[in-house]
Amino acid sequence: MKAEIITIGDEILIGQVVDTNSAWMSEQLNLCGVEVFQITSVHDNHDHILTALKEASQRAQLVLITGGLGPTKDDITKKVLCEYFNTELVFHPEILEHVKTLLTQRNVAINQLNRDQALLPASCTILHNPVGTAPGMWFEKDGVIYVSMPGVPFEMEAIMSGEVLPRLKKMNLAESIVHKTILTQGIPESMLAETIAKWEENLPEYIKLAYLPSPTGVRLRLSAYGTDEATLRAETEKQVTELQKIIPEYIYGYDNQSMSEVIGQLLIEMQQTMAVAESCTGGYISHLVTEVPGCSAYYNGSVTAYSNEVKVNVLGVSQSSLDQFGAVSRQVAEEMASGVQKLMKADFAVATTGIAGPDGGTQEKPVGTVWIAVAGHNRVVSQKFTFRHNRERNIIRSAQAALNMLRQLILTEKSIAV
Amino acid sequence: MKAEIITIGDEILIGQVVDTNSAWMSEQLNLCGVEVFQITSVHDNHDHILTALKEASQRAQLVLITGGLGPTKDDITKKVLCEYFNTELVFHPEILEHVKTLLTQRNVAINQLNRDQALLPASCTILHNPVGTAPGMWFEKDGVIYVSMPGVPFEMEAIMSGEVLPRLKKMNLAESIVHKTILTQGIPESMLAETIAKWEENLPEYIKLAYLPSPTGVRLRLSAYGTDEATLRAETEKQVTELQKIIPEYIYGYDNQSMSEVIGQLLIEMQQTMAVAESCTGGYISHLVTEVPGCSAYYNGSVTAYSNEVKVNVLGVSQSSLDQFGAVSRQVAEEMASGVQKLMKADFAVATTGIAGPDGGTQEKPVGTVWIAVAGHNRVVSQKFTFRHNRERNIIRSAQAALNMLRQLILTEKSIAV
Numbered sequence: 001m002k003a004e005i006i007t008i009g010d011e012i013l014i015g016q017v018v019d020t021n022s023a024w025m026s027e028q029l030n031l032c033g034v035e036v037f038q039i040t041s042v043h044d045n046h047d048h049i050l051t052a053l054k055e056a057s058q059r060a061q062l063v064l065i066t067g068g069l070g071p072t073k074d075d076i077t078k079k080v081l082c083e084y085f086n087t088e089l090v091f092h093p094e095i096l097e098h099v100k101t102l103l104t105q106r107n108v109a110i111n112q113l114n115r116d117q118a119l120l121p122a123s124c125t126i127l128h129n130p131v132g133t134a135p136g137m138w139f140e141k142d143g144v145i146y147v148s149m150p151g152v153p154f155e156m157e158a159i160m161s162g163e164v165l166p167r168l169k170k171m172n173l174a175e176s177i178v179h180k181t182i183l184t185q186g187i188p189e190s191m192l193a194e195t196i197a198k199w200e201e202n203l204p205e206y207i208k209l210a211y212l213p214s215p216t217g218v219r220l221r222l223s224a225y226g227t228d229e230a231t232l233r234a235e236t237e238k239q240v241t242e243l244q245k246i247i248p249e250y251i252y253g254y255d256n257q258s259m260s261e262v263i264g265q266l267l268i269e270m271q272q273t274m275a276v277a278e279s280c281t282g283g284y285i286s287h288l289v290t291e292v293p294g295c296s297a298y299y300n301g302s303v304t305a306y307s308n309e310v311k312v313n314v315l316g317v318s319q320s321s322l323d324q325f326g327a328v329s330r331q332v333a334e335e336m337a338s339g340v341q342k343l344m345k346a347d348f349a350v351a352t353t354g355i356a357g358p359d360g361g362t363q364e365k366p367v368g369t370v371w372i373a374v375a376g377h378n379r380v381v382s383q384k385f386t387f388r389h390n391r392e393r394n395i396i397r398s399a400q401a402a403l404n405m406l407r408q409l410i411l412t413e414k415s416i417a418v
Numbered sequence: 419m420k421a422e423i424i425t426i427g428d429e430i431l432i433g434q435v436v437d438t439n440s441a442w443m444s445e446q447l448n449l450c451g452v453e454v455f456q457i458t459s460v461h462d463n464h465d466h467i468l469t470a471l472k473e474a475s476q477r478a479q480l481v482l483i484t485g486g487l488g489p490t491k492d493d494i495t496k497k498v499l500c501e502y503f504n505t506e507l508v509f510h511p512e513i514l515e516h517v518k519t520l521l522t523q524r525n526v527a528i529n530q531l532n533r534d535q536a537l538l539p540a541s542c543t544i545l546h547n548p549v550g551t552a553p554g555m556w557f558e559k560d561g562v563i564y565v566s567m568p569g570v571p572f573e574m575e576a577i578m579s580g581e582v583l584p585r586l587k588k589m590n591l592a593e594s595i596v597h598k599t600i601l602t603q604g605i606p607e608s609m610l611a612e613t614i615a616k617w618e619e620n621l622p623e624y625i626k627l628a629y630l631p632s633p634t635g636v637r638l639r640l641s642a643y644g645t646d647e648a649t650l651r652a653e654t655e656k657q658v659t660e661l662q663k664i665i666p667e668y669i670y671g672y673d674n675q676s677m678s679e680v681i682g683q684l685l686i687e688m689q690q691t692m693a694v695a696e697s698c699t700g701g702y703i704s705h706l707v708t709e710v711p712g713c714s715a716y717y718n719g720s721v722t723a724y725s726n727e728v729k730v731n732v733l734g735v736s737q738s739s740l741d742q743f744g745a746v747s748r749q750v751a752e753e754m755a756s757g758v759q760k761l762m763k764a765d766f767a768v769a770t771t772g773i774a775g776p777d778g779g780t781q782e783k784p785v786g787t788v789w790i791a792v793a794g795h796n797r798v799v800s801q802k803f804t805f806r807h808n809r810e811r812n813i814i815r816s817a818q819a820a821l822n823m824l825r826q827l828i829l830t831e832k833s834i835a836v
Contacts, residue, residue: 290700
């Protein structure tokens, strides 16, 4: 089954709001075997909405509409729907009761705009909105299903989860789709494509591959289309295992994992702890580590040593290393890692020192030069990276490279311990 | 002038990637006097792209296309563009040179996929991509302008800022538009609207006001439309001055300033330094401070004290305060601020300790409870905040509130010093 999404709202088209609804809906629909063919964002405008409905119905069997249903916007969308489905608004006392209950809970007095929310097109099936005043509406016409929902993300999600997706699942729609994403780090897209060209060529025809590059690494997405989900899943896993043999050193995780989640799982398994010392990444590695819920089980903390004085006084970097090799050097990176490891009594530590830019570069050490060191039990490993001229990206890329070095060191020590 | 945006990429239609590009482009286009009529997301598919191009050109005079230009996707989009514009790919040695330079900087060997990026449609004007290998392309046909750009956000933004927007501005599309954004923190949208209702009512008709809420605070954007830019600018500044009188305590900056930039400017003026101690914000405040180029002039560093042991051993928080009041308390926040101030010999310091969630809350201290303290010369100020249940948002909101308290303390000490 093919679907289309129409998002209604001027706020999207003036860039005031990022449309996160479409991604959420697309993901959920995919999991039910529904393919989203197109997403269209239109204005709060009668003709524009009407045209979008007509065009979508010619390409898809399911049209999901979000937005245009708030108390101050009621008129247009519901009017257009009545016109499109050749029906009229009728009063639903049970909806008014629901609106009254919700508003009382919020200590808000009901007004005419709220009362009008109980007026709904006669020909629709009403979809209960447990968390808001505007219900969803389900229409069918000429073999196409239309669902209209409010644009507030958690209201749309409640109606989708409680009403729309269960109905779609009952319809036993389509072929199955299985997605699997392989997360890589440390290899650029073009080199990756070259390295895995043969594997890619040998993929079965029903499995598609997509390259999704980002500053944190290239993600590879496999999508398998067919009738039997178990077969698709097995074949996808087989292909992932093959790929794992070709580029083991570049794969750090799968699907929605972050690098710091992967590290967290390893540390929890091994009952070990970690600490961070940052210069050029300025706290960003620590932020990535602490984005993971439950990280206090293995994370002791970090020092951002932006000044050389802090490097010496807090982390115990030797003044002579700073004088002899400079702050951006193998020696200082290693002393920072060992220093924070000792200071915070951690099993593992990672440290960065570099020139994030835009200023501060020299001919010998241009902007983008970064030294990263990781320390484990009786072992310190360091590496120099050469990134580029954008401060923001240098920080992101250094942090991701540092966490990947840490992950590799943890894996090495884990394999030795076994 | 009306524009449309077409985003190409299966990753958007399966919900793997949220389309943030469209909102960014829409906002920028609006600022140039260009109205975005529709946004359409389509698959990496020849016919689908072709149809989208044709349909958009019937509704708009400017069609912006993003996505489908990475080294591994080259084929489809460029092929479709050649077909649509009835042209063919030609080799551009200067683009190959640019690709080579970029890849050499990244220590990546060039391969055939990279070489193919120097093949571009003969009829287009090439738009320089300073941060990536895929250039933008500018076409004109039957009175409609088409711009094709890569989908990686920072590459698209670089091409838009460096090439597309300057060209659009030169075309003198609209009457003059003057924008001014006032950045507020610490007051919710509805309360802000109530507080400034009278000021808003008295705005001249040609000045529009938009509320842009975000986790870092509500931005107020004034847009003045007219013929004479100088008049518009003067009137806008007059209105901002009025507003400043009504809500001085909530305004921290203007336009694209970040809170940490504002703080940096103050510290540079006063030749003072700062340090940070973080528990629940986990390094995010330090990251915000070090996003600002040149921050090493006033930033000494930070300690992320995630474990209580680090709070005691590194920051010098007293064990008895931890035992008596708990880690999330006024006492511990204040000792963390004073501790890092002393440790890093800084003039000012800010500290956070709280329960970011999703777990760790108690009846007395639910998830979202955060204590923030700031320390200056002979002065420590602390405050309790109660945010909500989302870890990511709690971190962002705590960091912004902490930096704002720091800003206010610096301003207080500055006024005393004068």
